[in-house]
Amino acid sequence: MSALPISEELVRTLSLTVVITSVLTVELRHLRFSAMAYVVQALLIVALLVSYATVNHALYWWAGTALITKAVLIPWFLFRYIRRTREMEEPPLVGFGPSVIVAAVLMTGFYRLTHSQVALLAPSALAQAEVFRTNLAVASTVFVLGLYSLLTRRDAVKLVIALCLLENGVHLSLVSLAPGLPETALFGIASEVVVTVFILLYVIEGVYREFGTTDTFRLRELQR
Amino acid sequence: MTSLSVVELPSALPAAVFLVPVLAGFLVLAGGRLGLRWGQLVTLLASGAMAVMGLAIARSVWGGAVLTAWGNELRVDALSALVVLIVSVVGFLACAYSVRYMEHATAGEGPGLVKRAHRMPLFHALVLWFLGTMAWAAVTNNIIMLWAAVEATTLSSGLLVAFFWDRRALEAGYKYMMLLTVGITFALFGCVVVYAAAAATGALGGGEALLISEVRGVAWMIPSGTALIAVSMLLIGFGTKAGLAPFHPWLPDAHAEAPTPVSVLLSGVMIKVALYALARTVSIFFPSLPAITLFAVGMGVFTMLLGVVLALVQEDLKRLLAYSSVSQMGYILAGVGLGTYLGAYGGLFHLLNHALFKSLLFMCVGAVVYATGTRRIGELGGLAREMPVTSACFLVGALAIAGFPPFNGFMSKLTIYLALADSGLWWAVAVAVFTSVLTMVALIRPFYRVFWAVPAGAEARGAAVREVPAFMWAPMVVLAALCLLLGLAPGLAYGLLHHAAALLAGAGG
Numbered sequence: 195m196s197a198l199p200i201s202e203e204l205v206r207t208l209s210l211t212v213v214i215t216s217v218l219t220v221e222l223r224h225l226r227f228s229a230m231a232y233v234v235q236a237l238l239i240v241a242l243l244v245s246y247a248t249v250n251h252a253l254y255w256w257a258g259t260a261l262i263t264k265a266v267l268i269p270w271f272l273f274r275y276i277r278r279t280r281e282m283e284e285p286p287l288v289g290f291g292p293s294v295i296v297a298a299v300l301m302t303g304f305y306r307l308t309h310s311q312v313a314l315l316a317p318s319a320l321a322q323a324e325v326f327r328t329n330l331a332v333a334s335t336v337f338v339l340g341l342y343s344l345l346t347r348r349d350a351v352k353l354v355i356a357l358c359l360l361e362n363g364v365h366l367s368l369v370s371l372a373p374g375l376p377e378t379a380l381f382g383i384a385s386e387v388v389v390t391v392f393i394l395l396y397v398i399e400g401v402y403r404e405f406g407t408t409d410t411f412r413l414r415e416l417q418r
Numbered sequence: 419m420t421s422l423s424v425v426e427l428p429s430a431l432p433a434a435v436f437l438v439p440v441l442a443g444f445l446v447l448a449g450g451r452l453g454l455r456w457g458q459l460v461t462l463l464a465s466g467a468m469a470v471m472g473l474a475i476a477r478s479v480w481g482g483a484v485l486t487a488w489g490n491e492l493r494v495d496a497l498s499a500l501v502v503l504i505v506s507v508v509g510f511l512a513c514a515y516s517v518r519y520m521e522h523a524t525a526g527e528g529p530g531l532v533k534r535a536h537r538m539p540l541f542h543a544l545v546l547w548f549l550g551t552m553a554w555a556a557v558t559n560n561i562i563m564l565w566a567a568v569e570a571t572t573l574s575s576g577l578l579v580a581f582f583w584d585r586r587a588l589e590a591g592y593k594y595m596m597l598l599t600v601g602i603t604f605a606l607f608g609c610v611v612v613y614a615a616a617a618a619t620g621a622l623g624g625g626e627a628l629l630i631s632e633v634r635g636v637a638w639m640i641p642s643g644t645a646l647i648a649v650s651m652l653l654i655g656f657g658t659k660a661g662l663a664p665f666h667p668w669l670p671d672a673h674a675e676a677p678t679p680v681s682v683l684l685s686g687v688m689i690k691v692a693l694y695a696l697a698r699t700v701s702i703f704f705p706s707l708p709a710i711t712l713f714a715v716g717m718g719v720f721t722m723l724l725g726v727v728l729a730l731v732q733e734d735l736k737r738l739l740a741y742s743s744v745s746q747m748g749y750i751l752a753g754v755g756l757g758t759y760l761g762a763y764g765g766l767f768h769l770l771n772h773a774l775f776k777s778l779l780f781m782c783v784g785a786v787v788y789a790t791g792t793r794r795i796g797e798l799g800g801l802a803r804e805m806p807v808t809s810a811c812f813l814v815g816a817l818a819i820a821g822f823p824p825f826n827g828f829m830s831k832l833t834i835y836l837a838l839a840d841s842g843l844w845w846a847v848a849v850a851v852f853t854s855v856l857t858m859v860a861l862i863r864p865f866y867r868v869f870w871a872v873p874a875g876a877e878a879r880g881a882a883v884r885e886v887p888a889f890m891w892a893p894m895v896v897l898a899a900l901c902l903l904l905g906l907a908p909g910l911a912y913g914l915l916h917h918a919a920a921l922l923a924g925a926g927g
Binding site: 313 | 560562563565566569570572573576577580583584585586588589590591592593595596599600603606607610611613614617618625628641643644647671674675
């Protein structure tokens, strides 16, 4: 059992589910379903933050911020723009079968790597202790899955969702790495992500109207 | 090594220099119905006030003093002041230039042009927020807020890049936003690791681990593995924003497709702010990871050569200048990354000079576009007679960027060569000199073709071409004069550059 007043089992279960939702977000081709998987992940992150808040009460604020930005505002923007553009993702560079295998390998491999080498990222004793160690490994895994999605997807809206995964990874890592971060700094980070997603989707809608597609590989006007 | 006795002066200037343009941006939007003149007036007044504050800040820290505000959250030393000075002065000149340029770009009856004209209040507000966020990045002492400010510069400029809202602008705007946001997420991770590692040393209490000035003092206690991860993340993040190779592909698209006053701010100012963020954060690890300096020089040399080679094959004037910016950022990185006083001095001097001559060159190309409607070299020629001021200014900018005496680029490049040679890096000196020769070819060739050669369609062009209005050429003349002045009297910027270089070299020593 952990010496901290947090249920390790609960955190592990939530963390595992966060990683699975990352894979679903990456692999689901229907953009609406992919965005739904992202919403589930956002809610799980909120639940994780509430769990950690039993040790560090400041994290209740983080949980509230994550709920508003990740589970409400960003999904709202995503669903709105998916409705205005197209529902199915443009075919990615890697087919469904191989992509699931790559994602699974990345997920297990990177989780094991970061869980065993966590001291490199987190020199503090707290971050190296369970359950924060597991959290950091999950955060890194979500980050890498977001990066994998960014490198292999060609649909502009899907790339925005991948960007959100990347940001979720960093956000989760803050719990282990920077639990003393002032709320103002956290609010600054969270609000910038919301504005980024909004502006990106606004530009993507313009791209869709001009080019008739959200396939980034067909944006070749500047090569002429 | 220069030892510094720091005098800290509480001041309202560090806050005012970024709050004034940000608030003015809201003022422009609030009075949007008052028409184009309202936006122009507020933008000129706010950027003018910012320039005055930038000069006042530079004067205050000239002797090595440091301005502080909000309990050391804002801190302006000579390095910050140098960047604030560039942001505010070049920002003001770009705003003045934009008055007639944007009137011209939005004039007409077509549906696209009417939409552009309706978006002008947003243009002015975004330009002011862009300036404000860049100034914020320069004055903040909080490492997380530094990230937030740099990301805010992307948010405020993303819609400016896509402002014309046609196929080219949208493609450039999308790539700009996406690539820079992905890159900057790495920088956030790097900033968080630096903060966590500094806090874990136990030497800093409370929120002190967030303050860059405090982290510098404990950086040697951070494990080298952790420092390496942090540096890698910061290099990818801020390096992408600074246009360093191989993270540069967004730069030519964005800098070429944005309205020219925005290109001036992107190429002349923004990439310098990103390099400042990189230097400010990474230099604290120079003592514990000396190998970083060699890596930085290597990356700088690669960037300068790749940028100029790509510039040589461009037919589009703005893309040529954009690739040349990539190349010049390589010089700055090679100097600053060297970690020595002389290298930092040369790198920072070149940072200042590049802000001047690259802004000048973009303004000249904007003037050509204004007068002729094209920026393709093959479609231009013989403009020197009709546009003598623009022609002369372009020549000054081209000679300055090529490092030709007596212009400012010669002095800063020479300092970088000497610094590299002083460190025994003769291979880097050879590449830097060779790159300078290629830069001369890359810039003089289009100068000749655009301004002196007989145009391909001379008879078709008619007599419509004439020199741009004074609101556009006056900022160009000011920048050209500064290029010459800093070349003839390089000691004019010594007060700032000396203390800024000593600061970076101190971190490296």
